[in-house]
Amino acid sequence: MVKISNLELNEFPLLLAPMEDVSDPPFRAVCKENGADMMYTEFISAEGLIRDAAKSVKKLDIYDYERPIGIQIFGDKIESMREAARIAEEAQPEILDINYGCPVKKVACKGAGAGILLDLPKMQAMTKEIVDNVSLPVTVKTRLGWDENSIKIIEAAKRLQDVGVQALTIHGRTRKQMYKGEADWSYIAEVKNHPDIHIPIFGNGDIDSPEKALEYKNKYGVDGIMIGRASIGYPWIFNEIKHYFKTGEKLQAPDIHERVSVAKKHLDFSIEWKGDRKGIYEMRRHYTNYFRGIPNFKPFRTKLVECNDYHEIRELLDEIAARFEFSFSTTP
The missing domain is CATH 1.10.1200 (Non-ribosomal Peptide Synthetase Peptidyl Carrier Protein; Chain A)
Incomplete structure (x- = not known):
């Protein structure tokens, strides 16, 4: 059984990724019904929450049948992120997640999302402020680094763990890659197998079939898998992976x-x-x-x-x- 602080998940949980304009309550409803163990909201702007922007506040909507669920926030200002975390906590999710992985230009190039990977001391300071000001377990989703020349994911993981992060999801690409090329899970495995890392490590990137999910589970030793794009229009993937893990057989695709x-x-x-x-x-x-x-x-x-x-x-x-x-x- 995987534990995030006091939250108990399955032995090998399958997580629904926080995807902008996708992971809203209607989409989460069909994913939960089809086997997602834990889900996250779309990422929510810290500045939007502080300013009470309708679009951002609406994203705080969560329903009991979705639990356990995490609310994910992003931003580049420590003070804003701290206050947004407090606001998100009032919605009573099980988890508060920080987005340090979004690669899109309007986010990353302002120092938020994957942009903060260029400043690990700031990332650590921001995370500490959030951990110290909420009672919820805090988790992080990030990428390997800004580009192939700045991959410091082990250092990032240590810094995050040191300030109290309870679990880490790593997308196996750099910011520069966006969603192109192949996700490199060898770096994720390095973090998981590092002797100084003891929090759960979830892998993300390119899991699009039960066979690949099992291969990566066995090969890289992660504590669970987060699934994003492969679930869009195909929420059945969660149950299909679980069935394949148990039986070694593929479920018939939905008619x-x-x-x-x-x-x-x-x-x-x-x-x-x-x-x-x-x-x-x-x-x-x-x-x-x-x-x-x-x-x-x-x-x-x-x-x-x-x-x-x-x-x-x-x-x-x-x-x-x-x-x-x-x-x-x-x-x-």
């Missing part, structure tokens, strides 16, 4: 009826949480992923992203289930 069913649930929760107009609009980005791999699906996808009426969308989803019942490939 068209299961895909339509989950898309409907996602749509309903999206509307419930965001309202009709925004819920329908923001759901559009998910349809392509839910129905990826279906031949001759483009006309239906076009209709789904153009339709603004809830009942018409539901009818269209029913039509998709009937139309592709026998021709749909079950390959993920």
Whole structure:
């Protein structure tokens, strides 16, 4: 069993990554239903929370069925991060997570996210302020370094552990790589196997199949795996990995009826949480992923992203289930 402070997780937990514009409550709902052991919110701007910006505050919404859940914050100012941590704590998550890994320019080039990897003393000082001012377990998600010439992940892990971080998730790429190239898990294994590191270490990057999850679990010895992009439009990946771990066999991929069913649930929760107009609009980005791999699906996808009426969308989803019942490939 993996423990983060007093929080007990499974023997080898599967975590849902905090993804901007993806990991909202509707998406988390379908991932939890399909086997995610612990999930995180989208990353939340510290400045937004302090200024009571509606978009940032809305991201604090969490539901009991999601637990255990972590709220993730990001920012470049120590004072702002400390205050944002206090605000996030009031939402009563199980974990407070700090984003030291976001590679996007508007975040990293301002010294937040992966940008702080260029200043490890500041990273340590910021983390200490947060740990000292909240009662929640504090965890961190980070990358290997800014670029291939500045990988200091073992030093970063030691510094974070020294100031009280209870677990660390490492994405096996540098900031410079963004999401390109292959994630290098050998560095993650170095951290996990270092004699001075005793907190749980979770690996992240490129896990897109049960076979790869098992290979990396055995090869790199991490305490658990965080899954991001592979879960978008495919929340079944969590249960598929768990089944493969237990049996060595792959579950049959979801058929068209299961895909339509989950898309409907996602749509309903999206509307419930965001309202009709925004819920329908923001759901559009998910349809392509839910129905990826279906031949001759483009006309239906076009209709789904153009339709603004809830009942018409539901009818269209029913039509998709009937139309592709026998021709749909079950390959993920």
